[in-house]
Amino acid sequence: MARRTFAETVAGEVGCLREMYNRQGNGFAEKKAKHSVVQAGLFQTAADARVYVGLELTYDMGIKPTVKALCDGFGCADPRFERSRGRLSSDADVAEYVKDDLAEARKWAQAHAESCLAMPEGAE
Numbered sequence: 783m784a785r786r787t788f789a790e791t792v793a794g795e796v797g798c799l800r801e802m803y804n805r806q807g808n809g810f811a812e813k814k815a816k817h818s819v820v821q822a823g824l825f826q827t828a829a830d831a832r833v834y835v836g837l838e839l840t841y842d843m844g845i846k847p848t849v850k851a852l853c854d855g856f857g858c859a860d861p862r863f864e865r866s867r868g869r870l871s872s873d874a875d876v877a878e879y880v881k882d883d884l885a886e887a888r889k890w891a892q893a894h895a896e897s898c899l900a901m902p903e904g905a906e
């Protein structure tokens with residue numbers, strides 16, 4: 783089977799979230815936001831910690847994308863990067879919309895991976 787592109791994966795995930803959201807009861811009060819994360823990158827630091835890049839999707843009458851990068855180094859001084867967007871319609875091209883944020887997050891993650899000295903949690 784051909785590997786799906788990132789844009790296809792994101793669009794598929796948005797479709798699933800919308801379906802799960804819409805399946806809950808009829809009134810707005812009964813509906814709870816649905817979340818999902820699509821992995822978008824992984825970097826390893828010299829000390830063996832990992833810096834993850836992901837796209838968090840929140841469906842709540844539309845899709846709200848948040849690009850995040852997170853270092854799992856224990857005691858890392860600056861472990862987070864985050865860029866949020868407002869709500870988009872569920873048929874928006876979310877991957878295209880967050881393209882620049884993702885590029886920025888990957889750049890942050892790579893630079894962070896090159897300079898972070900925090901050890902992974904649980905390391906001796």
Ligand SMILES: [Zn+2]
Nearest residue numbers: 853855858898
């Ligand atoms: Zn770090």
